[in-house]
Amino acid sequence: MSAGEKDGGHVLALSGGVGGAKLAAGLAAVLPPGRLTIAVNTGDDFEHFGLTVCPDIDSVTYALAGLNDTERGWGVADESWRAMEMLGKLGEAQWFNLGDRDLAMHIARSWRLREGQSLSEVTARLTGELGIVHPVVPMSDAPVRTQVETEEGVLEFQRYFVGEQCRPVARAIRFSGTPGAPLSPGFAKALSRDDLAVVVICPSNPYLSVDPILAVDGVRDALLARGVPCIAISPLVGGKALKGPLTKLIGELGKASDNRSIAEHYRGLVDHLVIDECDAADAEDLRGTGLSVTVTQTVMREAEDRERLAREVLAAAGFETD
Amino acid sequence: MSAGEKDGGHVLALSGGVGGAKLAAGLAAVLPPGRLTIAVNTGDDFEHFGLTVCPDIDSVTYALAGLNDTERGWGVADESWRAMEMLGKLGEAQWFNLGDRDLAMHIARSWRLREGQSLSEVTARLTGELGIVHPVVPMSDAPVRTQVETEEGVLEFQRYFVGEQCRPVARAIRFSGTPGAPLSPGFAKALSRDDLAVVVICPSNPYLSVDPILAVDGVRDALLARGVPCIAISPLVGGKALKGPLTKLIGELGKASDNRSIAEHYRGLVDHLVIDECDAADAEDLRGTGLSVTVTQTVMREAEDRERLAREVLAAAGFETD
Numbered sequence: 231m232s233a234g235e236k237d238g239g240h241v242l243a244l245s246g247g248v249g250g251a252k253l254a255a256g257l258a259a260v261l262p263p264g265r266l267t268i269a270v271n272t273g274d275d276f277e278h279f280g281l282t283v284c285p286d287i288d289s290v291t292y293a294l295a296g297l298n299d300t301e302r303g304w305g306v307a308d309e310s311w312r313a314m315e316m317l318g319k320l321g322e323a324q325w326f327n328l329g330d331r332d333l334a335m336h337i338a339r340s341w342r343l344r345e346g347q348s349l350s351e352v353t354a355r356l357t358g359e360l361g362i363v364h365p366v367v368p369m370s371d372a373p374v375r376t377q378v379e380t381e382e383g384v385l386e387f388q389r390y391f392v393g394e395q396c397r398p399v400a401r402a403i404r405f406s407g408t409p410g411a412p413l414s415p416g417f418a419k420a421l422s423r424d425d426l427a428v429v430v431i432c433p434s435n436p437y438l439s440v441d442p443i444l445a446v447d448g449v450r451d452a453l454l455a456r457g458v459p460c461i462a463i464s465p466l467v468g469g470k471a472l473k474g475p476l477t478k479l480i481g482e483l484g485k486a487s488d489n490r491s492i493a494e495h496y497r498g499l500v501d502h503l504v505i506d507e508c509d510a511a512d513a514e515d516l517r518g519t520g521l522s523v524t525v526t527q528t529v530m531r532e533a534e535d536r537e538r539l540a541r542e543v544l545a546a547a548g549f550e551t552d
Numbered sequence: 553m554s555a556g557e558k559d560g561g562h563v564l565a566l567s568g569g570v571g572g573a574k575l576a577a578g579l580a581a582v583l584p585p586g587r588l589t590i591a592v593n594t595g596d597d598f599e600h601f602g603l604t605v606c607p608d609i610d611s612v613t614y615a616l617a618g619l620n621d622t623e624r625g626w627g628v629a630d631e632s633w634r635a636m637e638m639l640g641k642l643g644e645a646q647w648f649n650l651g652d653r654d655l656a657m658h659i660a661r662s663w664r665l666r667e668g669q670s671l672s673e674v675t676a677r678l679t680g681e682l683g684i685v686h687p688v689v690p691m692s693d694a695p696v697r698t699q700v701e702t703e704e705g706v707l708e709f710q711r712y713f714v715g716e717q718c719r720p721v722a723r724a725i726r727f728s729g730t731p732g733a734p735l736s737p738g739f740a741k742a743l744s745r746d747d748l749a750v751v752v753i754c755p756s757n758p759y760l761s762v763d764p765i766l767a768v769d770g771v772r773d774a775l776l777a778r779g780v781p782c783i784a785i786s787p788l789v790g791g792k793a794l795k796g797p798l799t800k801l802i803g804e805l806g807k808a809s810d811n812r813s814i815a816e817h818y819r820g821l822v823d824h825l826v827i828d829e830c831d832a833a834d835a836e837d838l839r840g841t842g843l844s845v846t847v848t849q850t851v852m853r854e855a856e857d858r859e860r861l862a863r864e865v866l867a868a869a870g871f872e873t874d
Binding site: 317 | 635655678
């Protein structure tokens with residue numbers, strides 16, 4: 231059965247931060263309410279100043295609400311840093327910068343979590359308040375934390391990513407809290423829907439942003455047992471990541487920074503890989519691995535790019551929009 | 553023994569928020585390090601968005617650090633409200649406004665409290681980071697909360713003061729957590745110093761800002777047993793409070809809004825009352841109650857006013873400065 235036969239079917243997108251959030255926003259723009267669930271990596275989450283910061287949930291939320299800063303490439307548009315400056319005067323650590331508008335999100339989330347709400351409940355409330363109609367769900371309500379084993383020891387993700395700017399040489403990636411972290415209710419519901427028609431792995435870092443999602447109890451098994459297409463969008467463009475540490479990291483993990491590594495990483499999970507037109511030469515080689523391959527422009531600069539890519543991804547999975 | 557015999561003696565000031573903070577800043581300006589402790593009301597403290605807000609400690613801190621907003625009359629100068637606007641977009645309550653710079657204080661305090669530090673420890677750290685050399689100490693590290701019994705029921709202080717703008721008719725004031733709230737270590741130390749030379753009750757609301765301090769275990773007894781002058785500055789000017797609900801409240805509590813009510817309120821505790829020059833006519837009547845009375849300009853608009861009043865208060869207690 232192809233997804234095309236299920237025109238009313240449901241799309242489940244797995245997303246990390248910025249790159250994934252762009253495609254998630256594209257999918258949200260082309261799919262009506264009730265047809266899309268976005269399950270988001272929470273391995274990057276951490277506590278800072280006693281506040282629970284969820285960078286990828288926030289990137290997706292800001293992108294879907296049209297609040298993301300497109301110039302800086304992360305965080306909220308029209309941001310200011312007054313609280314952070316004052317925290318500096320108060321002698322507090324400055325290595326992780328939190329904008330004033332972004333802080334509001336962390337404050338609202340943290341106090342509701344502390345009052346006993348789950349991350350799923352808090353996220354549903356906050357995204358709803360911002361007018362987002364598609365469910366944005368954490369991969370798990372239990373804490374899963376991405377840790378990078380480096381030559382200088384094990385670093386919590388944000389220490390590695392922001393504190394050390396990905397400088398230490400990585401040896402392996404691990405996810406504390408797994409196994410044992412259950413699927414969030416919204417993610418579990420999406421994975422088990424009768425009308426699930428396609429799973430989309432957004433163009434996020436496979437090792438740092440998608441692997442934590444796959445490490446949540448039951449996700450990999452559910453994806454392996456699925457009866458619907460799974461399509462991944464390569465985060466590489468010309469063998470390099472547009473943003474983030476993937477290019478450096480992939481070499482440190484002993485792999486080539488190319489689409490073959492991406493295809494091998496997702497082997498067995500993914501039926502279809504979307505690669506950028508500047509890597510068109512990879513297509514034939516990749517098809518030899520048994521994958522379907524779509525070659526298109528994967529760089530998303532404007533809303534139109536996000537929506538065009540979303541439509542192409544869904545069409546590649548045999549899924550019609552509009 | 554007059555305080556004048558102890559020129560190296562220590563001054564203990566009891567302070568509420570804005571008005572008290574001004575005189576506290578004046579005392580801090582005219583006294584060298586080691587000669588002043590400021591014990592601050594924490595009955596107004598409350599939790600908002602999961603953050604511990606200590607309005608009076610912050611008013612004193614901002615005034616002593618020169619960060620207080622003199623035009624608005626409360627909070628931090630050069631304030632902005634970006635986080636609060638975003639909290640509004642996120643559907644969060646807007647009745648209590650927190651500026652971005654002020655939020656930094658609450659964030660820094662709250663996470664250190666949550667990590668197990670006492671309010672005294674946190675306050676010492678934060679005031680120290682802002683360059684404040686005199687100890688600013690909470691009256692107690694235990695939660696004491698001012699509650700206003702009104703015709704519409706019992707209201708937590710900030711609900712009464714900010715949420716309801718002091719509109720409901722007050723019947724009585726009470727302090728949850730007392731008895732049973734011990735003196736903070738710094739307050740206890742100041743009260744028991746051998747060189748304690750004078751206690752100054754700053755021009756704060758006697759019912760809402762000074763009474764909670766007096767309700768802390770041992771404070772009233774220590775003041776009654778003291779061997780040094782205690783001098784209060786009336787918060788009334790022309791029978792009215794410059795700021796806050798005192799004028800309305802004092803009537804609702806069945807008293808006249810005049811210095812005689814202030815004198816009666818502090819009877820037995822205070823030897824000396826400082827009143828404003830526009831209430832000079834009250835002086836003779838007050839002296840009839842056995843109090844010493846100083847008449848001077850108590851309104852503090854500029855730093856010079858604060859310092860002049862501080863010197864006059866200390867001189868009235870027989871305490872020489874410089």
